[in-house]
Amino acid sequence: MRQQLLQYVAELDAEDLPAYLYDLQDLREHAAAVRATLPERVQLFYAAKANSDPRLLDVLRDHVDGFEVASGGELHHIRTTCPGTPVAFGGPGKTPNELEQALQAGVDRLHIESEQELRLLTALLGERTVDVLLRVNLPIDLGPVALAMGGRPSPFGLDPGHLDRCLALIADDPRIRLRGVHVHLASGLDAAAHLDLADQVLTWARDWANRNGVELTEVNLGGGMGVDYTRPDRRFDWAAYGTGLRRLLEGHPDLTLRIEPGRSVTVYCGWYVTEVLDIKRSHGHPFAVLRGGTHHLRTPAAKQHDQPFTVIPDGTWDRPWERPRAEDEPVTLVGQLCTPKDVLASGVQAGRLHAGDRIAFALAGAYAWNISHHEFLMHPTPQFHHLDHVPVPAGPRP
Numbered sequence: 336m337r338q339q340l341l342q343y344v345a346e347l348d349a350e351d352l353p354a355y356l357y358d359l360q361d362l363r364e365h366a367a368a369v370r371a372t373l374p375e376r377v378q379l380f381y382a383a384k385a386n387s388d389p390r391l392l393d394v395l396r397d398h399v400d401g402f403e404v405a406s407g408g409e410l411h412h413i414r415t416t417c418p419g420t421p422v423a424f425g426g427p428g429k430t431p432n433e434l435e436q437a438l439q440a441g442v443d444r445l446h447i448e449s450e451q452e453l454r455l456l457t458a459l460l461g462e463r464t465v466d467v468l469l470r471v472n473l474p475i476d477l478g479p480v481a482l483a484m485g486g487r488p489s490p491f492g493l494d495p496g497h498l499d500r501c502l503a504l505i506a507d508d509p510r511i512r513l514r515g516v517h518v519h520l521a522s523g524l525d526a527a528a529h530l531d532l533a534d535q536v537l538t539w540a541r542d543w544a545n546r547n548g549v550e551l552t553e554v555n556l557g558g559g560m561g562v563d564y565t566r567p568d569r570r571f572d573w574a575a576y577g578t579g580l581r582r583l584l585e586g587h588p589d590l591t592l593r594i595e596p597g598r599s600v601t602v603y604c605g606w607y608v609t610e611v612l613d614i615k616r617s618h619g620h621p622f623a624v625l626r627g628g629t630h631h632l633r634t635p636a637a638k639q640h641d642q643p644f645t646v647i648p649d650g651t652w653d654r655p656w657e658r659p660r661a662e663d664e665p666v667t668l669v670g671q672l673c674t675p676k677d678v679l680a681s682g683v684q685a686g687r688l689h690a691g692d693r694i695a696f697a698l699a700g701a702y703a704w705n706i707s708h709h710e711f712l713m714h715p716t717p718q719f720h721h722l723d724h725v726p727v728p729a730g731p732r733p
């Protein structure tokens with residue numbers, strides 16, 4: 336955590352915790368760095384589902400080619416916060432209203448998930464036209480991955496065997512322009528695994544297009560660039576990924592690629608900051624009870640990991656009793672919820688930890704606040720701080 340952020344956290348009033356801190360400067364630099372690694376024929380769309388905070392979107396819009404949305408709500412949000420930015424609309428189970436909304440909004444791409452969805456679209460189109468990608472669930476063995484959304488039975492996308500019927504419908508309907516295919520098979524892939532997947536997808540897509548007389552101009556490789564929650568300082572190897580994509584594109588001179596990462600874009604800029612309310616022992620094991628919990632930061636419960644954190648010691652203690660503490664021993668960080676699942680990190684080393692210390696959870700900028708069950712137990716919602724060019728505290732004059 337940057338020194339200025341540490342200081343900022345230390346100066347927050349305890350009653351103003353928990354809080355989310357978004358480091359906009361870090362996000363801007365990271366997004367620009369990601370963009371810079373990508374070859375010209377690779378478009379970068381940000382998957383808004385990872386975090387659709389308007390201030391984050393406002394930073395990102397300068398560095399991406401567009402946003403990927405997966406609901407009418409996200410579509411409306413992007414259209415109002417970032418008007419004019421291209422939008423791709425994906426996701427399973429689109430309702431007729433959402434399809435109509437997409438058509439009225441003039442989305443850049445519609446990702447078709449099933450034959451039923453395609454038929455609904457044809458029924459709604461009227462005089463309008465639309466650019467589509469067919470989302471395909473290719474039978475590619477991904478090995479062990481954090482979150483598989485394809486390559487096996489799944490509700491996402493079309494089986495390759497069902498593409499023919501969709502192609503026939505599209506061939507009969509000049510209002511639907513088929514641009515290519517979309518594939519999002521997994522989350523948590525490293526650069527080498529993602530490139531291997533891209534290679535297999537492009538080979539399949541070219542063969543499929545040749546066999547079916549499809550003019551393939553675009554392949555969307557999805558998101559899923561890995562984030563290592565055990566090593567918060569290490570980021571997805573965008574440089575290797577960009578170089579690999581450039582090489583792959585040499586074999587596909589007429590193709591444009593798109594990627595739509597979410598987690599790997601915003602995760603690093605977010606911090607969930609709170610305070611140790613109490614440290615107590617149960618059957619010999621120390622538990623640090625924090626203000627807040629997984630109703631604000633569900634990521635560790637959802638992904639079953641320990642959320643990485645930094646302790647910001649607080650040296651003040653003015654109570655007339657001994658300060659609860661844990662010293663250089665495995666401690667479990669829990670929240671205030673009445674459920675044993677409210678665990679943010681389990682049996683982790685936290686050095687010397689005292690009641691009153693602050694904890695800043697890292698990697699809280701994606702699938703964190705927006706996937707959490709905020710209303711459970713009706714605790715106050717966190718404050719949100721968007722820090723840009725955090726002022727360096729005035730030090731002693733030289």
Ligand SMILES: Cc1ncc(COP(=O)(O)O)c(C=O)c1O
Nearest residue numbers: 382519522558559560596597598
């Ligand atoms: C279709 C699609 N695209 C992109 C993403 C973003 O994935 P990630 O945040 O892992 O990069 C998702 C996530 O679920 C998705 O379903």
